[in-house]
Amino acid sequence: MNDRPNLSDLIDAARGHLESQVIPAIKGDAKLYFQTLVAINVLKIAEREIALRPTHVRTEWARINALDATEDALPFAFNDAEHALAAKITAMCSKIRAGAYDDESRRRALFGHLTQTARESLEISNPKLLQTLDEENG
Amino acid sequence: MTAAQIFIQNLTDFLAAESAQTVVITDAAPLAGGASRDMWRIDATFDGTLNKLVVRRDLPTVMVESALTRADEFALMSAADGAGVNVARPRYLCADPSVLGGAFFVMDHVDGVAIGRKVVQMPELADARAALPAHMALQLARIHAIDPTPFAFLPRPSIGSTPAYDAIQQTRATLDALAVQNPIFEFCLRWAEQHAPPPNALTFCHGDFRIGNLIIDARGLAAVADWEFAHVGDPDEELGYLCMRDWRFGVGRLRLGGIAHREPFLQAYESTSGRVVSRASVDFWEFLGNVRWGVVCLSQADRHLSGRDPSVELASLGRRSVEMGYEALRMIEAMGV
Numbered sequence: 001m002n003d004r005p006n007l008s009d010l011i012d013a014a015r016g017h018l019e020s021q022v023i024p025a026i027k028g029d030a031k032l033y034f035q036t037l038v039a040i041n042v043l044k045i046a047e048r049e050i051a052l053r054p055t056h057v058r059t060e061w062a063r064i065n066a067l068d069a070t071e072d073a074l075p076f077a078f079n080d081a082e083h084a085l086a087a088k089i090t091a092m093c094s095k096i097r098a099g100a101y102d103d104e105s106r107r108r109a110l111f112g113h114l115t116q117t118a119r120e121s122l123e124i125s126n127p128k129l130l131q132t133l134d135e136e137n138g
Numbered sequence: 139m140t141a142a143q144i145f146i147q148n149l150t151d152f153l154a155a156e157s158a159q160t161v162v163i164t165d166a167a168p169l170a171g172g173a174s175r176d177m178w179r180i181d182a183t184f185d186g187t188l189n190k191l192v193v194r195r196d197l198p199t200v201m202v203e204s205a206l207t208r209a210d211e212f213a214l215m216s217a218a219d220g221a222g223v224n225v226a227r228p229r230y231l232c233a234d235p236s237v238l239g240g241a242f243f244v245m246d247h248v249d250g251v252a253i254g255r256k257v258v259q260m261p262e263l264a265d266a267r268a269a270l271p272a273h274m275a276l277q278l279a280r281i282h283a284i285d286p287t288p289f290a291f292l293p294r295p296s297i298g299s300t301p302a303y304d305a306i307q308q309t310r311a312t313l314d315a316l317a318v319q320n321p322i323f324e325f326c327l328r329w330a331e332q333h334a335p336p337p338n339a340l341t342f343c344h345g346d347f348r349i350g351n352l353i354i355d356a357r358g359l360a361a362v363a364d365w366e367f368a369h370v371g372d373p374d375e376e377l378g379y380l381c382m383r384d385w386r387f388g389v390g391r392l393r394l395g396g397i398a399h400r401e402p403f404l405q406a407y408e409s410t411s412g413r414v415v416s417r418a419s420v421d422f423w424e425f426l427g428n429v430r431w432g433v434v435c436l437s438q439a440d441r442h443l444s445g446r447d448p449s450v451e452l453a454s455l456g457r458r459s460v461e462m463g464y465e466a467l468r469m470i471e472a473m474g475v
Contacts, residue, residue, distance in 0.1 A: 035449075038454050039450045041454060042453065042454050045454075086319070089319050089321055093321050097310070097327075108475055110325060111467070111471075111475045114321055115464075115467050118460055118463055122460055122461065125458070126458070133468070136390055
C-alpha cells in the first residue's frame with residue numbers, strides 16, 4: 001500500500017494540532033501547558049527519528065564492524081536490522097565492562113565510535129544542543 | 139468539612155499547640171511539589187503577629203524512596219542553621235501522619251527565586267550573580283564542616299570502599315536493574331574505575347547543591363534548600379556536581395552554574411575551607427555527576443515505560459540521557475582518553 005498521509009504526515013498532523021489548537025487554550029494551566037510542550041517535543045523527536053534512524057543503523061553497524069574487524073552483513077528488513085544491532089550493542093556492553101577495550105588503541109577506537117554514536121543520537125533528540133556545543137568548541 | 143478545611147484546621151491546631159499561642163491561618167497556597175511530597179505556602183498570625191511559613195509534607199499514598207525522611211531532613215536543617223548555613227529556619231516537626239495525612243515540618247518562608255533559568259537570566263539578579271560565587275563557596279565550606287557523627291541515618295561509603303568506587307558500582311547496578319544496554323555509560327564507568335582520583339577525607343555533603351536548589355534574592359544566596367539527598371562523601375563530589383552543564387540552564391560557557399567561571403569560586407572555597415582542592419578531582423566528579431544524572435534519566439523513563447507512573451515528561455527524560463552521556467565523553471576527551 002501507499003497510504004496517505006504517511007507516518008511522518010500523521011505525526012506532523014498531531015503535533016500541529018497540539019501547537020495551534022491546544023497550546024493557546026491551556027495557557028492558564030501552567031502544569032498542563034508545560035506537559036503539552038513536552039509532548040510536542042516528543043513528537044518532533046519521533047519525526048526526526050523516522051527521517052534519520054535508517055541511516056544511523058547502517059553507519060553504527062559499519063563502525064562496529066570496523067571496530068571489531070568483522071564483516072557481518074546487516075539484515076535487510078529494518079526491524080531485523082534494529083534487532084541485530086541491539087544484539088551487537090549488548091555484546092559490546094559486556095565486553096567494555098570486562099575490560100576488552102582497555103588496550104590503548106582499542107580504547108581510542110571505541111571512544112571515537114561512541115562519540116559519533118552520541119552525536120547521531122543527539123541529532124534526533126536535541127540537534128540544537130549539538131549545534132551549541134559545536135559552536136562552543138569553535 | 140472539605141479536605142482543604144480539614145488541612146487548615148488540623149494545621150492551625152498543631153501550630154497553636156506547638157507555639158502555645160493563638161494561631162490564625164490567613165492564607166494557604168500550594169507550591170510546586172514532587173511526586174512523593176508537596177509544599178504549602180502558609181500565612182499565619184501567632185498572637186496577632188504575621189508569620190510567613192512553608193509546610194513540607196509527605197504525600198500519603200506514595201512509598202518513600204531512598205531519600206531521607208522529613209524528621210531526618212528537619213534535624214539536618216536545624217544543624218545547618220546552627221552551623222551558620224543559610225537555610226529556611228525549621229520551626230516545627232510532626233512525624234504523626236494522622237495530622238496532615240503524612241509526616242511534615244514547618245519552616246520559615248524565604249523570599250527569592252530558585253528556578254534555574256530565572257536565576258541565570260533575570261536582569262534584576264545581576265548583582266546577585268556577581269556575589270554568588272563567594273556566597274556559594276562560603277556556604278559549601280560551612281556545610282562540609284558540619285559534624286556528621288550525630289546523624290547515623292546518613293548514607294555513607296561502605297567500609298573499605300571509596301565514594302567514587304561506590305558511585306560506579308551503584309550506577310552499574312542501576313543499569314543492570316533497568317536491563318539497559320548503553321555502551322556510552324559502560325565506557326564512562328570503565329574509564330571512571332581506572333581514573334578515579336585519590337579520595338579526600340570524608341565530610342558531610344548536601345547532595346544536591348546547585349543552581350535550582352538555592353534560593354536567590356537581589357543580594358545573593360538567601361537559602362540552601364532540598365536537603366533530602368544529604369550524605370557522607372567526598373567534598374569534591376559537590377564542587378564538581380554544581381558545575382555540571384545541565385545545571386548551567388543554557389549558559390554553557392559559565393561553568394559555575396551558568397553564572398560565573400569556576401576558578402574564582404574554587405579559590406574562594408579553598409581560602410574559606412582551608413583545604414587545597416585538586417582541580418583534576420573536581421573535573422572527575424563533574425564528569426561522574428553527568429554519568430549518574432544520565433542514568434537517573436533512564437530510571438525516570440522506566441517509571442513511565444513500566445506503567446508505574448505514566449507521564450510524557452518522564453518518557454522524554456529518557457531521551458535526555460544522551461545529553462549527559464555526550465557531555466561525559468567530551469569531558470573524558472578533555473581529561474585524556
